Amino acid sequence: MKNIKLVTLCSLLLLSIPALSAEYTVKMLNSGVDGMMVFEPGYLSINKGDTVKFEATDKAHNSASARGLIPEGATPWMGRMSQDISVTFDTEGVYIYECTPHKMMAMVGVIKVGNPTNLADIKAKSMLYKKGFVMNPKRLDKYLSNVEG
Ligand SMILES: [Cu+2]
Numbered sequence: 001m002k003n004i005k006l007v008t009l010c011s012l013l014l015l016s017i018p019a020l021s022a023e024y025t026v027k028m029l030n031s032g033v034d035g036m037m038v039f040e041p042g043y044l045s046i047n048k049g050d051t052v053k054f055e056a057t058d059k060a061h062n063s064a065s066a067r068g069l070i071p072e073g074a075t076p077w078m079g080r081m082s083q084d085i086s087v088t089f090d091t092e093g094v095y096i097y098e099c100t101p102h103k104m105m106a107m108v109g110v111i112k113v114g115n116p117t118n119l120a121d122i123k124a125k126s127m128l129y130k131k132g133f134v135m136n137p138k139r140l141d142k143y144l145s146n147v148e149g
Pocket of ligand 1: 062
C-alpha cells in the first residue's frame with residue numbers, strides 16, 4: 001500500500017514538471033526605454049525549457065539568432081518580418097539575437113538560459129559583431145553586463 005502511494009506521488013511530480021516552464025514576451029519596438037529600434041526587454045534571464053514570444057508590436061521588425069553567437073548545439077531561429085515568433089530554449093547558455101534590417105542600429109537582444117557557460121566566448125566574439133553597429137554602440141555591452149558570470 002505504501003509503495004502504491006509513493007508511485008502515485010512520483011507520477012504526480014513528473015506530470016507537474018512541464019507546468020514549471022514559463023513563457024516570456026519580448027516586444028519589437030520602433031521606440032522603447034533603451035531608445036530607437038529596440039527589443040524590450042533587451043535582456044532576459046530564463047530557465048532551460050522556457051519559451052520567449054517575440055511580439056511584432058511595431059511592424060517591419062523580426063527576431064533572428066545572431067550567427068555564431070548562440071551556445072554550441074543550440075538551434076538557430078529566423079523570424080519573418082512583422083510576425084510573432086515563439087522560441088523554446090532547450091540549450092543552456094548566452095544567446096545574442098538581432099532584427100535583420102536594424103542590426104546596424106544595434107537592434108539586438110541578449111537571453112541567458114540557465115548556466116551562462118559560454119559567456120567568455122560570446123563576449124569575445126561580440127567584439128567583432130559590434131563593429132557593424134553605426135549607432136547605440138554600448139547597447140549590447142549593457143545587456144551583456146547583466147549576465148552574472
Ligand atoms: Cu527592427
